[in-house]
Structures are given as C-alpha cells and as structure tokens.
Amino acid sequence: MKKLILTILFLNSIIGFSQDKEEVLIKGIVLSEVNGKPLENAYISYKSRYRYSMTNEKGEFEYRYKIRERDSLETIELTALGYENLDTIIRVDKTKEYVFEFVMKPRFGLNREKALADIKNGEINILESSGIAPVFYKSDSKFAKRYNVNFVEYGCEAIAEESLYEYNRTVFEYLDKKYGKKWRKKIRKDIVGLNEENE
Structure with missing residues (x-):
C-alpha cells in the first residue's frame, strides 16, 4: 500500500511539474503555390533554438516550443527543395497556440x-x-x-x-x-x- 501511495505521489509530482512548464504550440500545413498541394519534407527551422520540424506526407507539422525565461520573439524559417525560403516572426514569451497555413512560391x-x-x-x-x-x-x-x-x-x-x-x-x-x-x-x-x- 505504501508503494502504491508513493507511486501516486510521484506521478502527481511529475504531472504537476509538466503542467508548470509553459510552451508555445506551433503547427500548421505547408502548401505549394504551383498546384495548391501539400509539400512533404519541408523544413521548419526555429532559429534561436537550432531546432527544426519537418512536414509529413500531408504537408503538416507540429512543434512544442518550451518557453525559457528570456524568450521574447522567435524567427521561423521554411525551406523546401525548389522553393523560395519563407520566414515569419512570432512571440514566444507566453503560452499560446499558433496554427499556420504557409504557401511557398517556386524558385x-x-x-x-x-x-x-x-x-x-x-x-x-x-x-x-x-x-x-x-x-x-x-x-x-x-x-x-x-x-x-x-x-x-x-x-x-x-x-x-x-x-x-x-x-x-x-x-x-x-x-x-x-x-x-x-x-x-x-x-x-x-x-x-x-x-x-x-x-
């Protein structure tokens, strides 16, 4: 019984800790301006973090951006083979959800x-x-x-x-x-x- 109570307390502390962590959810879809179809394997870079996500076969992507103490703005850059790079700037100083629809122009x-x-x-x-x-x-x-x-x-x-x-x-x-x-x-x-x- 003691082990069960300790396990429950441990799990509650983990859940409580993870809920305290604020994050910005960044997700969306990347489309080709050429034919309006989703772009697979487009890279979405988060410049200050040196991190990236990639679109799936439906052109969708998702990234959970953990907020740090001094975070303010983040530059997101999109790259895809044969397309012009595209970038945008978002606020990352408080919990928020961004849902994007990016349309990339061909080179x-x-x-x-x-x-x-x-x-x-x-x-x-x-x-x-x-x-x-x-x-x-x-x-x-x-x-x-x-x-x-x-x-x-x-x-x-x-x-x-x-x-x-x-x-x-x-x-x-x-x-x-x-x-x-x-x-x-x-x-x-x-x-x-x-x-x-x-x-």
Whole structure:
C-alpha cells in the first residue's frame, strides 16, 4: 500500500511539474503555390533554438516550443527543395497556440502563369533539369528550330519538379494547338511532364 501511495505521489509530482512548464504550440500545413498541394519534407527551422520540424506526407507539422525565461520573439524559417525560403516572426514569451497555413512560391516563379506570360511574349521555352552536367542532343537544336522553341536547362539548380511539370504542361498545350500532336513524336522523351501528358 505504501508503494502504491508513493507511486501516486510521484506521478502527481511529475504531472504537476509538466503542467508548470509553459510552451508555445506551433503547427500548421505547408502548401505549394504551383498546384495548391501539400509539400512533404519541408523544413521548419526555429532559429534561436537550432531546432527544426519537418512536414509529413500531408504537408503538416507540429512543434512544442518550451518557453525559457528570456524568450521574447522567435524567427521561423521554411525551406523546401525548389522553393523560395519563407520566414515569419512570432512571440514566444507566453503560452499560446499558433496554427499556420504557409504557401511557398517556386524558385524563378515557374508555374502555369509564367509559362502563359512567356508564350504571350513569344518565348516558347521547354524546361529541363538534368543535374550537374546539362544534357543536350543534336536533335534538340533541330526540334527547337522546327517548332520555334528554346530548351532551357537548369542543371544543378534546385527546381521543384511540380514547377517544371506545370510550366512544361502549359507549353505542351500551346504546341498541341499550334502544331497538332506530331511534335510529340520528335521531342526527346526525358522532358519533365511529357510522360504524364502521354498517359
């Protein structure tokens, strides 16, 4: 019986102690501006703590920020491959819950609207991202001349695949309207978005 009473007292002291600890709950979702879908594996850094959380497959994250005596403001920075960094500042000097919906912009503004603007300006670009060493074939220059397009290679620049897909898909729609679908048989098959278009 004594052991049971001591155990209950010990548990109560732990629960009481943990309730005395104030914290700021920071949670939310991170979305892509390109397609409105959740971004998985985006990093959310809490700069003064050198800590971070990461989004799950639904783009959700959560972090419990234990308040310290001198805490006042905290800078939160979001990073995701192929997207511009985003940051915000929050107060962390008292218990609070923050629920965010962050929308991240793609690097270089690559999306459907950018493709439409480029087409309107007579710049018909097909985007590629093949890594450190750009890959060009002789057939690329023939295709470019025949269909009045430019192949733009980003090399090792971090570009979100969904950005390349949305941009290229818009250009493919334009080429279909202008030339029918015959151009699809002549273009190289490793262009982002082309396989998805053909399925």
